[in-house]
Amino acid sequence: MSDVFILVVEDEPEVRDAIARDLEPFTAVFRIEVAEDAADAREAMAELRSGGNEVAIVLADHLLPGEHGTDFLIALHQDPDTQAIRKVLITGQAGHEDTIRAINEANLNHYITKPWDAERLQSVVSDELTEWVIENAESVLPYVSVLDGPRLMDTLRNRPWKH
Amino acid sequence: MATKPKPLQVGGLIAAVIALVVPMLIEIPDLSESGERILGVFLMAVVLWVTEAIPLFATAALIIFLEIVLISDQAIWGLPAGDPTTGYAAFFATLAHPVLMLFLGGFFLAEGANKYSLDRTMAKVLLRPFGSKPASIALGIMLITAVFSMFMSNTATTATMLAVVLPVIATLEPSDRFRAGLVLSVPIAANVGGIGTPVGTPPNAIAVGSLADAGIDISFAKWMGLAVPLMLILLVAAWQVIVRLFPTNQDQLEVAIEGDFDRSPSAWVLYAVFALTVGLWLTEPFHGITSSVVGFIPVVVLLGTGVFGSRDLQAMPWHVLWLVAGGIALGIGVTSSGLDQWIIAQVSWERLAAGVLAGALALTALLMSTVISNSAAANLLIPIGLTLALSPAVDVDPVAAGFFIAVGASLAMALPVSTPPNAIAYSAGTISTRDLAIVGAIVGVIGWLLFVFVGPVLWDLVGLELA
Known part of the structure; x- marks a missing residue:
């Protein structure tokens, strides 16, 4: 059985753990994978995908060692295989330029500033995952209990075959 | 969409073939050749609809096809003289059976209600x-x-x-x-x-x-x-x-x-046709217009006024209609092949x-x-x-x-x-x-x-x- 993953790309271990902890409510249905930089993230994604798993959302820090988070997200957007992944930048240090590039070139779905608020983060991730499910999942039913239930019901109302 | 078949599906397919073929190979007392063929189709349908080895609506289509090639006047392997045969068009016609037109009317109203x-x-x-x-x-x-x-x-x-x-x-x-x-x-x-x-x-x-x-x-x-x-x-x-x-x-x-x-003109068209259709359905004893004919009113009006376009037409759950058609076709097969008399006699x-x-x-x-x-x-x-x-x-x-x-x-x-x-x-x-x-x-x-x-x-x- 394949799993759907949330990928967190963050170089500082404490921050990474804190994000993963705040995403705990989603683990009833999704699995969380963490990476410390872009290269590590690519490797993790390749491994997940070769195991038949999917990545639904990437939450990336901007200031990573090596390739910047923004560039990583742009690369994801340019690859047809990873284009459908929801992209969230979670950062305190992205400049004006980088932010604009992320929006224009990576089709950034959300920008969260550090320090983040757990509840706010959860609501953003819930919205983005709901969007991903509506667009990509064969059935919306497995996700109703953890994501935006009423919105998924609306989808079902319009596309009853997604049950 | 070719996903890997599950064991139940493989088993279901094998069992379905056996269920189809065995009644045709063995001699069943008092049952005509066409009756044996339909018995096979019926048993195959049981297996396929229970195991869902292929989608429900695909089984329905298969039933219609098999009835045509097995017991209609287009049968590939000829039936013995005296066996009842049915014109093949009767089996195709189940796909546009009046009751499906009634149902289609219901789909149009429901889609419209949803759209607005x-x-x-x-x-x-x-x-x-x-x-x-x-x-x-x-x-x-x-x-x-x-x-x-x-x-x-x-x-x-x-x-x-x-x-x-x-x-x-x-x-x-x-x-x-x-x-x-x-x-x-x-x-x-x-x-x-x-x-x-x-x-x-x-x-x-x-x-x-x-x-x-x-x-x-x-x-x-x-x-x-x-x-x-x-x-x-x-x-x-x-x-x-x-x-x-x-x-x-x-x-x-x-x-x-x-x-x-919604107060847009299109929405008003929908409200009007909704009220008219349901009203006519409920009052059939007074005006005598058959419900399936009434069911075609929303189809004609919503398409004719452009409230529904080709996309809406495509979005209808046609597979539900096909599934119903499969059931109706099975019924025709059972009656026309003489299988019904045999069942009663058992x-x-x-x-x-x-x-x-x-x-x-x-x-x-x-x-x-x-x-x-x-x-x-x-x-x-x-x-x-x-x-x-x-x-x-x-x-x-x-x-x-x-x-x-x-x-x-x-x-x-x-x-x-x-x-x-x-x-x-x-x-x-x-x-x-x-x-x-x-x-x-x-x-x-x-x-x-x-x-x-x-x-x-x-x-x-x-x-x-x-x-």
Whole structure:
């Protein structure tokens, strides 16, 4: 059985753990994978995908060692295989330029500033995952209990075959 | 879309081929060659619809194809002289059977209601008089769900109403049992409500269509007369079961439904055609226009006025119609091949009292539909049920046979897999399999008793003739 993953790309271990902890409510249905930089993230994604798993959302820090988070997200957007992944930048240090590039070139779905608020983060991730499910999942039913239930019901109302 | 077949699918396919071929290879006493062929097709259909080795609608298409190549005048392997043959067009024609046109009319109305959010705004308006007491809100939700599912698919109705219910239960304490009660009330009411009209759910269409092929026409109003009073009693009983088993300590609940009536010209066209169609369906005894002809009115008007375009036409759940067509085609095959006479001859039916047989058909439909698709169960049982009922040897009204099988199929709701509404409600995570099993079984049994035992008495009282 394949799993759907949330990928967190963050170089500082404490921050990474804190994000993963705040995403705990989603683990009833999704699995969380963490990476410390872009290269590590690519490797993790390749491994997940070769195991038949999917990545639904990437939450990336901007200031990573090596390739910047923004560039990583742009690369994801340019690859047809990873284009459908929801992209969230979670950062305190992205400049004006980088932010604009992320929006224009990576089709950034959300920008969260550090320090983040757990509840706010959860609501953003819930919205983005709901969007991903509506667009990509064969059935919306497995996700109703953890994501935006009423919105998924609306989808079902319009596309009853997604049950 | 070629996904890896599951073991059940592989097994199902192998069993289906065996089921198809064996009756043709062995010599069955007193059964004609074409009867043997249809027996094979029927047994194959049983295997495929139970295992879902291929999609339900694909099995339906396969049945039509096999009937054409096995027993029609286009049969590939010629039939012995004297064996009955049917013109092949009759089998293709099931794909445009009048009852499917009736159903298509229902789809158009439902799609339109969805497109202009008529369902949601109606729910908002209709729920208002029920106030804010939790128990009366549950009753309101159930009545509205049932009425919607008389005209919309049970699946779409469930999704619409759960979108209303989920925000409400989010305001309740996680330990409040009423959360489960309110979520449960939606699929239960959708399943029960589907009984109400010929377009309520596919098994009803299979019954009406197969009866029409046997020369017995059931009007829309007639079906409603038979079904709606009992359906409403069952709904109230189900409501009582739910509010008793899932009490709350809240005195007040707030239901907020967003949206207002769409006042665009297209929406007005929809409202008008909706009212006209339903009005004509209900008044058939006065004007005599057959419900399937009326059902084509929304198709013509909504397409003609451009309210629906080609995309809307493509979005219709055609596969549901094909599944129903498969059941009707199976019925034609059973009758035209002489298999029906053979089935009747196998058992001395005189020993069965008429009431027992009708009740048994409903119960069989109920049990089968609990584990397989309601439509598939009706597709398999209605040809058998009508065969028995139409035989002079058996004293059961054919209408009762068809009606009870359709009702029995709708009463199956004890498992998450029993019906799509159940699966959808179960996905919300607030109800357990046990909740569903208890309430679903209670409502199923009450419904069965009500329709089989109270029904005939009630119809007699109001002077409603079955046939």
